[in-house]
Amino acid sequence: MALMDFIKKQFIDVIQWTEDGDGTLAFRFPMSGMEIQNGGQLVVRESQVAVFVNEGQVADVFGPGTHRLTTQTLPVLTYLKNWDKLFESPFKSDVYFFSTRQQIDQRWGTSQPVAIRDKDFGAVRLRAFGNYAYRVADAKVFHSQVSGTRERYTVQDLEGQLRGLMLQHISDAVAGSGTPFLDLAANQVEFASALKEATAPAFAALGLELLSVTMQNVSLPEELQKILDQRIGMGIIGQNMGQFMQYQAAQALPEMAKGVGNGGSGIAGEAVGLGAGVALGQTLAQTLGQGLAGVGAAAPAPAASKPDDIVALLEKLGDLKAKGILTDEEFAAKKADLLKKLG
Numbered sequence: 172m173a174l175m176d177f178i179k180k181q182f183i184d185v186i187q188w189t190e191d192g193d194g195t196l197a198f199r200f201p202m203s204g205m206e207i208q209n210g211g212q213l214v215v216r217e218s219q220v221a222v223f224v225n226e227g228q229v230a231d232v233f234g235p236g237t238h239r240l241t242t243q244t245l246p247v248l249t250y251l252k253n254w255d256k257l258f259e260s261p262f263k264s265d266v267y268f269f270s271t272r273q274q275i276d277q278r279w280g281t282s283q284p285v286a287i288r289d290k291d292f293g294a295v296r297l298r299a300f301g302n303y304a305y306r307v308a309d310a311k312v313f314h315s316q317v318s319g320t321r322e323r324y325t326v327q328d329l330e331g332q333l334r335g336l337m338l339q340h341i342s343d344a345v346a347g348s349g350t351p352f353l354d355l356a357a358n359q360v361e362f363a364s365a366l367k368e369a370t371a372p373a374f375a376a377l378g379l380e381l382l383s384v385t386m387q388n389v390s391l392p393e394e395l396q397k398i399l400d401q402r403i404g405m406g407i408i409g410q411n412m413g414q415f416m417q418y419q420a421a422q423a424l425p426e427m428a429k430g431v432g433n434g435g436s437g438i439a440g441e442a443v444g445l446g447a448g449v450a451l452g453q454t455l456a457q458t459l460g461q462g463l464a465g466v467g468a469a470a471p472a473p474a475a476s477k478p479d480d481i482v483a484l485l486e487k488l489g490d491l492k493a494k495g496i497l498t499d500e501e502f503a504a505k506k507a508d509l510l511k512k513l514g
Contacts, residue, residue, distance in 0.1 A: 182261050183207050186221070187214035188268040194326035196274075196307060197318035200266040209260030213238040218272035220310040224265040225251045227320075229311045267318075269310040273382060274326050277303050279337040287345045289352045297352065301363065301386040303337065305379050313378030333374070337384075340369040359386040481509050 183205050188198050214237050215221045221233040223245065230247040242249045248264060280300030289295045307313050318324035344366035350358050367384040374381040485506060492502040 183211060185212045185214060186266055190270060195323055196270055196326060197324040198268045199322045200268065206261030206263050207240060211240045213240055218270060220269045220271055222267045222310050222314060223248050224267060229314060232310060267314060269307050269313060271307050273304050273306050275304040279303060279334050281338060285338065285341050287342045295352050297389055299341065299386060299389040303384045304382045305374060306382060307378060308380035309378040316377050336370055336373045340366060343369040355389045362386055481512060485509055
């Protein structure tokens with residue numbers, strides 16, 4: 172009885188693999204010195220592919236279903252083994268199973284900013300991240316190029332390589348989409364589609380199919396973001412500089428009025444103290460000049476009856492003109508009135 176049990180263990184009647192959900196992409200069926208029976212069964216489940224490998228050379232490939240192993244179902248192996256007339260039983264062969272289901276929610280992202288060319292800014296370093304999904308599409312290519320003779324090859328084993336391929340083609344995707352950086356955030360679907368198109372051939376070379384790519388965020392490094400914010404602000408101001416200057420002048424006028432009312436050192440000094448620019452200073456001078464002209468019209472200079480008083484008043488008016496409080500025209504008009512009184 173023990174001898175019969177030993178003999179039975181040397182032959183394999185059913186070859187199958189039940190995935191355990193651990194992210195395995197390729198699995199080598201454990202032979203442990205055993206051999207496959209003529210007429211044995213191969214069970215390949217949905218989302219699986221089985222590959223027979225003879226002495227390192229890929230032979231027959233089987234899709235989902237139950238297959239009886241004969242010379243008819245193993246044509247390539249039969250040719251390699253020279254089974255043209257008689258199927259040798261039992262026989263030896265390596266059998267590999269591959270999972271062809273989608274490997275979803277795989278993450279990609281830039282650990283460091285990636286430099287790209289942009290038609291608005293010239294060169295930009297951006298950060299981006301998202302996810303992607305893929306599957307094993309060509310088991311023969313994947314076996315020969317990636318998994319090889321390993322007993323098990325997992326998603327984790329391939330993760331770094333695939334993430335590198337995604338990042339490698341970001342620049343190509345931006346150039347291919349033709350989307351400026353400022354529009355990338357609003358066109359993430361188009362950018363992700365361009366990234367998928369640019370990266371898919373590199374996946375295919377490994378026997379993989381890149382099924383989908385999504386982008387969740389795209390941004391600039393902090394120091395570049397500050398510069399971009401300043402440029403956007405200047406662009407907004409530049410669209411209506413006149414209104415912006417009027418607003419700034421209105422905000423500064425109360426402080427200027429306080430300085431004048433408290434016997435300040437003059438308009439020019441107050442403007443410098445407020446940090447106003449040249450254009451703002453001109454606007455303030457014009458505004459205050461108009462206000463002072465109105466004050467002068469409402470409260471004319473007191474009549475002078477003596478020549479000395481008139482000369483003193485002219486000197487005061489001259490000081491006001493020198494300080495910019497009175498315009499040349501205002502000073503000339505008041506001077507003419509006073510000179511008439513001298514006559």
